[in-house]
Amino acid sequence: MARFRLIIATTLAAAALAGCSSGGSPSSAPPSGASAGAPVGSGGLQIAARDIKFDRTELALPANQPTSLLFDNQEGAPHNVEIKNAAGASVFTGEIFTGPAQRTYQVPALAAGTYSFLCTVHPDMKGTLTAQ
Ligand SMILES: [Cu+2]
Structure with a gap:
């Protein structure tokens, strides 16, 4: 970049x-x-990682429909995005890759509610995801 x-x-x-x-x-x-x-496109959802942090702690996506999530790993450390439901069960785990590189994840349809997201490699990289 x-x-x-x-x-x-x-x-x-x-x-x-x-x-x-x-x-x-x-x-x-x-x-x-x-x-x-500017957003990548209409409905474009994106998040970036830099300095072992995500660039945001909140994500929102539409409920009950598959969604594309662009993940921009801006550094030479391995990261991904994993989503867990309120019970702590993983509902999506994106591919772990080393940057600088980008991947577009296909997040499956999620029921409306509040989830958490994190990096599987660095569990301190985390935030809240809302499906609505
Ligand atoms: Cu990470």
Whole structure:
């Protein structure tokens, strides 16, 4: 991802320079920041891991239907996402992989309710998942 951001930054810098050298028409300024933190797509659910932490402690997904979960492991440590029900029984265990890499997990339909999620490798990485 760092390389990708660098490419974007380089492209934006080049565009800014081109705009200046061509006389700087103010109306040609591109919109900025439109893509920062944007969701992957409609219904796109995602979570990232960095510094042995998830980037959020709460997740919500629709109940009673399979859902895609994009997991962005941003570091060279193995992580996954496991979901447990209120009784502590595992209802989904995503593939453990080492980053930087991403996987799209297919989470099965979950009944409405509150669940917990965690990393199987690092049980201190955890949060609350709500199916609603
Ligand atoms: Cu982990």
